[in-house]
Amino acid sequence: MTTPVPSTARPLADRHLLGPGPCNPYPEATLALAAPLLGHLDPEFLAIMDETCDLLRLAWGTDNRRTLPLSATGSAGMEAAFVNLVHPGDVVVVAVNGLFGQRMCDVAARHGAEVVPVDHEWGQPVDVERVVSAHPSPKIIAAVHAETSTGVRSDVAALGAAKGDALLLVDAVTSIGGIELRADAWGIDVGYAGTQKCLGVAPGLAPFTINDRAFERRVERPSSWYLDLGLLGGYVGEASGAGQRTYHHTAPTAMVASLHAALQRIAAEGLENVWARHAEAGQLLQDGLEEIGLELFAAKGHRLPELTTVRVPDGVDSADVRRYLLEKHDIEIGAGAGQYASTVWRIGLMGHNARRDRVALVITALEDALAHA
Numbered sequence: 001m002t003t004p005v006p007s008t009a010r011p012l013a014d015r016h017l018l019g020p021g022p023c024n025p026y027p028e029a030t031l032a033l034a035a036p037l038l039g040h041l042d043p044e045f046l047a048i049m050d051e052t053c054d055l056l057r058l059a060w061g062t063d064n065r066r067t068l069p070l071s072a073t074g075s076a077g078m079e080a081a082f083v084n085l086v087h088p089g090d091v092v093v094v095a096v097n098g099l100f101g102q103r104m105c106d107v108a109a110r111h112g113a114e115v116v117p118v119d120h121e122w123g124q125p126v127d128v129e130r131v132v133s134a135h136p137s138p139k140i141i142a143a144v145h146a147e148t149s150t151g152v153r154s155d156v157a158a159l160g161a162a163k164g165d166a167l168l169l170v171d172a173v174t175s176i177g178g179i180e181l182r183a184d185a186w187g188i189d190v191g192y193a194g195t196q197k198c199l200g201v202a203p204g205l206a207p208f209t210i211n212d213r214a215f216e217r218r219v220e221r222p223s224s225w226y227l228d229l230g231l232l233g234g235y236v237g238e239a240s241g242a243g244q245r246t247y248h249h250t251a252p253t254a255m256v257a258s259l260h261a262a263l264q265r266i267a268a269e270g271l272e273n274v275w276a277r278h279a280e281a282g283q284l285l286q287d288g289l290e291e292i293g294l295e296l297f298a299a300k301g302h303r304l305p306e307l308t309t310v311r312v313p314d315g316v317d318s319a320d321v322r323r324y325l326l327e328k329h330d331i332e333i334g335a336g337a338g339q340y341a342s343t344v345w346r347i348g349l350m351g352h353n354a355r356r357d358r359v360a361l362v363i364t365a366l367e368d369a370l371a372h373a
């Protein structure tokens, strides 16, 4: 009797990642993962880390010395922001206009905040007036710059101008490296992001920035050891260039090298050129979708170029179309979020995918899928 031998050689799937993230990384970011691995305290690696923090300051539009890649995905950036800033009973006003605003409320509450949610209709931008008048003296006002669940951009600069004494905490996961972001000029006190959206890197790191004003109001001994910014500062960020690093955790050196390569690529292209490339691709996609008779979901005038939400036509099965795109065209797009799971699709053109050829590809494939639906 012969024992069946399991097949070990499955052909590699090579997808066009045109959903809400991850996206296809920049080639430079993928190549960096193939370089020989460095130790996390190797001087060669520390130079890469220092440059990465410098390049992150460029991407954030900040001079904050505490700007660093946290060793976890974007949600850990959210967790780090709240665990380091919320003392029990602190009032946190959260602008909620989608899934990630909701998540902020949950995370802030778990860390003992008295959360004041300001709910908005999904698909609409944050109403700055309502948010800043929701409470007379909040410690923190929190908002999502680019709501990936709805494809909407909110006016962070206006929030910063009206925040008063509150700290402004911003989710920039889907905006960094895709649309205009100016942390210092806009009054962002603390911000977190992710690598797998417009920065064009695999998921795994959370670029984080915090200014002195917010750092002075932090929790001395936060309930998270791993995300304690005071401890992390001895290893990365504040210690930049000092050469006096102390071990905290083993930095994911390959991921940092990959982020470094993507940021260098973005800097070489020019950050504003990268924003313009996203704007152009997103506009082409949105025009093209309307031309084939589809209806966009996000409010006009507030649409993100890097993430487009489009209504599923009546009588069309959302999941069938997504399956067809994946099987016949190797294209991944996203389902809608929350209550829009089966009535909206989400199409991302992030980082390396923010290109005209990707627009043509996804529109042609979608027409084909709809013809078969």
Ligand SMILES: *Cc1c(COP(=O)(O)O)cnc(C)c1O
Pocket (backbone or CB within 6 Å): 021, 073, 074, 075, 076, 100, 144, 146, 147, 148, 149, 171, 172, 173, 174, 194, 197, 203
């Ligand atoms: C993707 C995303 C997150 C969460 O990031 P993960 O990498 O999935 O942990 C948070 N906020 C926004 C706006 C996002 O798009």
